[in-house]
Amino acid sequence: MDILTYFLEHSPEHTVGLLPSSPSSSNHILKYIEDHIAEPLTLERLAGEFHYNPNYFIRYFKSMFKMSPIQYIGMVRIENAKRLLIETEWTIEKIARAVGLDRFYFSKTFRQVTSLSPSMYRKMHRTELSRSSAE
Structure with missing residues (x-):
């Protein structure tokens, strides 16, 4: 958790398309992943959870965290x-x-x-x- 906290505090914020790049939206995504880590976490499931197209979700996630959702998981x-x-x-x-x-x-x-x-x-x-x- 320390690594994740450091990463969040020191990564620059960006915006992609129309999505706001706010700490609350990024924290919500990370919390969802952490809370469901023991379950199968597919790209389709994550994108669906946040109501985005999977390709768009990948770009958004990469702009926020500098890695793909699958790498992060x-x-x-x-x-x-x-x-x-x-x-x-x-x-x-x-x-x-x-x-x-x-x-x-x-x-x-x-x-x-x-x-x-x-x-x-x-x-x-x-x-x-x-x-x-x-x-």
Whole structure:
């Protein structure tokens, strides 16, 4: 969430077409994604939720956040997974479901982004946390 907050506070505002580029509209989109991250979030579903044509929604989203909606959803899923790996005892499969992915795809994607398997990420960061708290 810290990364998302920083991103929102430091990204320039733009307008595309007739859509207002207001913090409230962008926050509404991001909140919707966060609230529904465990569900299938397709471009068609997001565009429909905000009553826009999918192609127009992509352009609007990119102008606001400098990435596509699908890239953003992937980033949110991985960031949430990182937090859950460190803060919970949940199984990898439960974490994968919590971020809206099946276990195999989750592990593959997580490794591509972090260069570590989810299990190794958990082990490495928990070791770092225990060292930090011991000091």
